Amino acid sequence: MQAHYTTTYKHLSLTERQLIGRWLKEGRSRRQIARLLGRSPQTINNEVIRGQVQQMDTFRHYHSVYSSDYAQKQYGRHRKNSIKKTKLDKKLSEIIVHYIKDRVSPEVIAKVKLKGIISASTVYNWLYQGRLGLKRTDMLYPHKTKPIKPVVANPRHYGKFIDERPESISQRLAYGHWEIDTVVLTRAKNKVLLTLTERKSRLEIIRIIADKSSEAVNSELKVLTQNFQFKSITADNGTEFARLSEAVNCDIYYAHAYSSWERGTNENHNRMIRRFLPKGTIKTTTKEVAQIEIWMNNYPRKMFNYSTPIQVYLGG
Incomplete structure (x- = not known):
């Protein structure tokens, strides 16, 4: 016989309900039954009340008695109704x-x-x-864990570090400040993607360039300056960005080595591009890249109350 009951809640089983019915007929008190089952006296009291049915004796008089079968049916009905209906069809x-x-x-x-x-x-x-x-x-952004890369002792230094970038750029207070990167499709020497993301509106520019070289990057940048305003560009320490100042007349800032989060906007957009052009993609066309760019710039963003980057950029 158990002297104490457990505080961990667990529903009564049919076997326990049958024992309650038998012991009640034997004249045991609800408190005694609670000790025998290791349950709270209040649990037994509630169970007996819920399982009451009307039973007629030999003198055709009705009495309230506990029925384990009725109590189990009531339990099953209540459990079924307690499950929240789902909208998923x-x-x-x-x-x-x-x-x-x-x-x-x-x-x-x-x-x-x-x-x-x-x-x-x-x-x-x-x-x-x-x-x-x-x-x-x-998912659009599948969560993956990436190994932490060691910080190199002597990082490349092509110009101003991101620490020197004005706070107004970091806070995205004005249009015309961009983050830049290249997206390599295959390990073999091949064409790569040049990507630029406008920090305030998240407008995306994607272009196919001949290779991952400063000459190819600068050549495309000179073309882009004819249609887009560049007040600043933030790049990583890749050699392809070593001579950005020769292609565009604006402030250039470089992130620290192995600190991709310092260009988080552009990195997130690169991940979106990977959904269309995963690593190992051998061939892609200018038309296909243009379609990806259009899709990204017309994709509703929660941060803009579900307006699109192109709407925000043109509205600015």
Whole structure:
């Protein structure tokens, strides 16, 4: 016999309900039954009240008695009704899967595509619970852990470090400040992508250049200056960016070695590009790259209350 009951909540089983019915018929008190089952007296009291049925005796008089079978049926009914009904049906699932495979984030799916009938966290939960038949890698931004690279002792120094960049640029107070990078598609010597991201509007420029050299980068930059305003450019320490000042008349800032987060906006956009052109892509066309650029610049952003980068840039 147990002298104490456990404080960890666990539902009564059918066997326990049958024992309660038997011991009540034997004349045991509810407190005694609680000690025998290791339960709280209040648990037994509530259970007996919920399991009451009317039973007629030989004198055709009705009495309230506890029925374990009735109590178990009531428990099953209440449990069924306690489960929150889900909005996820076949049609909604197909819509969400379609947009996720079309590289749309859960935030945009919930707010823009589904007009707020569900929240972004609900989409994430359904995905992580496997209810959509997708994996985390199907997301626009699949979470991966990356090894930390050691900091080199003598980093390259082509000009001003990012520490010297004015606070107004860091706070994205004005248009015309860009982050730049190159995206390599294959290890073999081949054409690469030149990407530039405008810090305030997140407008993206993607161009195919001949190779990963300063000559190829500068040649394309000179063309871009005819249509875009460059007040500053923030680059990494790659050799292809060593001579940026020769191509564009603006302030150039360089991030610290192995500190990609200092150009986080551009890095995030590069990850979006990888969804279309993963590593190992041998060939791509100017038309295909232009379509990716258009898609990115017309993609609704939560930070802009679901306006697009092109709307923000042109509105500025």
